[in-house]
Structure formats: C-alpha cells, structure tokens
Amino acid sequence: MAQITCQNLAIGYDGRSILRNINFSVNEGDYLCIIGENGTGKSTLMRTLLRLQQPVSGMIQYGDGLKNNEIGYLPQQTMIQKDFPSSVREIILSGCQNRLGLRPFYSRKEKKHADQIMEKLKITELEHRCYRELSGGQQQRVLLARALCATDKILLLDEPVSGLDPIVTKEMYRLIKRINRDDKITVIMISHDIRAAIEYSSHIMHVGETMFYGTTEEYESRWLI
Amino acid sequence: MDKLILYFQYPFVRYALIVGVLIALCSSLLGVTLVLKRFSFIGDGLSHVAFGAMAVATVLNITNNMLFILPVTIVCAILLLRTGQNTKIKGDAAIAMISVGALAIGYLLMNIFSTGPNLSGDVCSTLFGSTSILTLTKAQVILCCILSVLVVTLFVIFYHKIFSVTFDETFAKATGIKTDAYNLLIAVITAIIIVLAMNLVGSLLISALVIFPALSAMRIFKTFFCVTICSVVLSVICAVIGILSSILAGTPVGSTIVAIDIVAFLISSFIGKVSGGNAQ
Numbered sequence: 001m002a003q004i005t006c007q008n009l010a011i012g013y014d015g016r017s018i019l020r021n022i023n024f025s026v027n028e029g030d031y032l033c034i035i036g037e038n039g040t041g042k043s044t045l046m047r048t049l050l051r052l053q054q055p056v057s058g059m060i061q062y063g064d065g066l067k068n069n070e071i072g073y074l075p076q077q078t079m080i081q082k083d084f085p086s087s088v089r090e091i092i093l094s095g096c097q098n099r100l101g102l103r104p105f106y107s108r109k110e111k112k113h114a115d116q117i118m119e120k121l122k123i124t125e126l127e128h129r130c131y132r133e134l135s136g137g138q139q140q141r142v143l144l145a146r147a148l149c150a151t152d153k154i155l156l157l158d159e160p161v162s163g164l165d166p167i168v169t170k171e172m173y174r175l176i177k178r179i180n181r182d183d184k185i186t187v188i189m190i191s192h193d194i195r196a197a198i199e200y201s202s203h204i205m206h207v208g209e210t211m212f213y214g215t216t217e218e219y220e221s222r223w224l225i
Numbered sequence: 226m227d228k229l230i231l232y233f234q235y236p237f238v239r240y241a242l243i244v245g246v247l248i249a250l251c252s253s254l255l256g257v258t259l260v261l262k263r264f265s266f267i268g269d270g271l272s273h274v275a276f277g278a279m280a281v282a283t284v285l286n287i288t289n290n291m292l293f294i295l296p297v298t299i300v301c302a303i304l305l306l307r308t309g310q311n312t313k314i315k316g317d318a319a320i321a322m323i324s325v326g327a328l329a330i331g332y333l334l335m336n337i338f339s340t341g342p343n344l345s346g347d348v349c350s351t352l353f354g355s356t357s358i359l360t361l362t363k364a365q366v367i368l369c370c371i372l373s374v375l376v377v378t379l380f381v382i383f384y385h386k387i388f389s390v391t392f393d394e395t396f397a398k399a400t401g402i403k404t405d406a407y408n409l410l411i412a413v414i415t416a417i418i419i420v421l422a423m424n425l426v427g428s429l430l431i432s433a434l435v436i437f438p439a440l441s442a443m444r445i446f447k448t449f450f451c452v453t454i455c456s457v458v459l460s461v462i463c464a465v466i467g468i469l470s471s472i473l474a475g476t477p478v479g480s481t482i483v484a485i486d487i488v489a490f491l492i493s494s495f496i497g498k499v500s501g502g503n504a505q
Contacts, residue, residue, distance in 0.1 A: 050399040052398055068399075071399060072400070073400060075393065075399070080263065080393075081393065084449075085261075086392060086447075086448055087447070087448040090388065090449050095396075097386065098400045098402060104385065128448075151400075
C-alpha cells in the first residue's frame, strides 16, 4: 500500500482553494520532486500533507501505518532561527522529541540515535558549535539531521538548497539521494531546480496551470522534447 | 552591615527578599523563551491587564484579589499568545491594544470608585511597586513559594518541549508534538509570573525582569541550556543586590532591581564583545 495517497485533493486557505485536482500516491522508497512557479501552492501542499492545515476538499490517505510522529520535515528557515542561541546537538536532539511520548527527558537510546545520524551526515565535529554561526550548508545539514531523527520512513523537504552555493547544493542533493537509496527513506521535495529534479528523483509532480504527475522518464518524454 | 542585620530582624524584610528571589528566578526562566519567540512585550501587556483586573477587584471589594487577578490575566495571556497564528489583529497590535486599554480602564475605575484617600499614591505603588513588597503577609509569601515551585517544576519537566516549540514550532507540529498545548502552557506560566511579579516591581517594570536577564545571558552564551541557566543566575543576583541596596539607600525596590539589571546587561554586552562570544 502507498504511504501517502491523495485523491481529488484541493488545498488552500479559509475554504478557498488555490490548487485543485491533485491526484498522486507515494510509495515507500520513492523520491518525488514537486516543482512549479512561486506562489502556485507547493508549500501549501506540503503543509497539507504534514497535517499542518486542513485540505479544502478531497482526501489524503496515509498508508503503511504512517503516523504523524513518523514524518521528518525540513522546513524553510525562519527569522527566529537566525539569532537563536543553541548548540547543534540541542537542535538535532529536538528531532527525537516525537519518540519521547510522555517522558520529559531524552534517554540514552535517543542520544545514541542522534549520534549515529550526526555521524552519517558528517557533522559530529559541529556538535558543540553554535547553530547561528554555521554556514548555510552546515545549517541545512543540521536541520536535515534533525528531520532524520524524527523519522525512518519519510522525509518532506521544503526547498532544502535555497540560498546555498552550487557546490554545497550538489553535495546536499547527493546526500539526500544517498539517504533515499541506502536507507529506503521516502523523499518528497519541493524544488525550483528542474534539472536537479530530473537527475535525482524517481517521480515528478508539476503544479501550476498545467498539472503533471508521473515518473521522471514520463516527465522527460512529455515535456522536454 | 549593622544596618542590614538590624533590618533583617524584621520579618517583612526577609519576606521581601524571599519573594524577590523567587520572582526573579521564575521570570528569567521564561524570559529566554519569550524573547526568542518575539514576545518581549507580553510582560508589559499582561501586567497592565493585571493592573486593570486589580482595579476591578478593588471596586468590587474582593478581599483576596489574587483569586480574581490571576484567572483574568491567564485568559488574556492565552488570547494574546494565540494571536501568533491567524487572527485579524496581529500580535504586536493586539498586545498594545489590550495593554493600554486595560491600563486606561483600570485607572478610570479607580478614579470613579475611589476607595482610599490617597488615590495617586495607590496607583503609583501599583504601577511601580514602590512599597507593596514590604507589606507582604505570610499568606502571600507562602502562595508565592507554592506558585514558584509549580513554575520551576513545570519548566524543568517540559524543558525539551519548550525548546522545540521555541526553536521551530512548525517542525514540532509537523512531527507530532502538541504545540498548541505547550503554547498554552507557556501562556499560563507567563501569566502566573506576571501576577506574582506585580508585588515586586509593580506592573510597569515587569517586562524588565523578564527580558533583561535573558538578553544579558544571550550576549555571553550560545547554547539554549547555558543561556537559560545564566539568565536565572544573573536575575537572582541582580534581585538580591537590588533589594539589599534599596533597603540601605531607601530607594524604591522595583526600579533599583531594574537599574541593577541594566548594569548587568551592559557588563554582559562588554564581556560578549571582548570574548567575541567564545564562551560556551
């Protein structure tokens, strides 16, 4: 069964839909890129998938027992985070929050989990650094590590490479691909970069005036002749 | 020194010191979160609400006015902290509106239904807390202790939750944390602290107790944990120095504490500059 299935979904605010007739399903291990112009509702779609807001109509089904606390999310940076006094470790551990349930503190298990993820993303040496003093690429890695702490099933990424330089961007894309391939974690990513989407993803969804959903090969043959 | 020992033989001086330290501790605990969440002015807003509520309580002749002020302030805190999301009037405007509104209505009521002979004196001491901390009864001190223990316990238990809600509310919500519940908790704790602190520094100066220690700590330290601890320590030290020197010099308690807080902030800024923010 698919992890996420959308049927005739319409999304928007206050009952007014900005995007209609969304139909797609994401299976385990898929790498779906959502592309489209600014203001077409990509982020709104992601917020709806994350259950941060209600769909206007239609429905979203979560399969495979996917619970709300099994989703990892990499949001766009907020103003608050730019001057937030916090060490990298504190932030990454906060991703384990949804495993705690009613327990108030982290146990050794969560700390070890966070250590392993830091190791995997090669940010162990940043552990005690202050988040706001890191470079843009390092900050994104930290937030990705936090997202991975929250899930081992599915990652939702909202423009994870915005503001990064080309080299760091490429590293980030490769890292996400590796996580997708090696750990079988489903990836749903919002992106502007059609070329990178074609290179890395398995499925593409184009939102806007013309809607498209299909595999990357289908997208290439239909749109890029 | 002799003078201090003499003063400490009076219970009201000891009460003032106990209550002062407890309030400084509680207010600075939450200060870090409020400053980072961009709610620095919430203390100001809520304290004016508490002032308005106090005026109403006086007019209605409610003997234990705490029982009236606390619920009213809590309700307003919940309303104000909710405005972050989707409301017609945005956060800062809502706070400004409620705070000046409550202040005006409070003063108006006190004027119309004037109870005491020295109205402006009453108002002044409520606003600046000039003497009320030295007139605390034993019951008030015990109430203050209970509420402080409650605040500190809640903060420790929910420390990690408060961190994630402060750092990134969207992420927390998306990954299944009940952010609304924790925002509510923060609002309620804030309201409790504000009402407590009214006795100490008066309703106009509460914001200072909430924001100054947090800002000073942020100048020096760079992790959330260190900032929180440092802000508590600084706040307690400043409160003790402030209360003692106000007793010795005969100055108003509230404004003396705030003045010491300002000095501490300047020193911290300097330390932060010199160390280049390298302290861990």
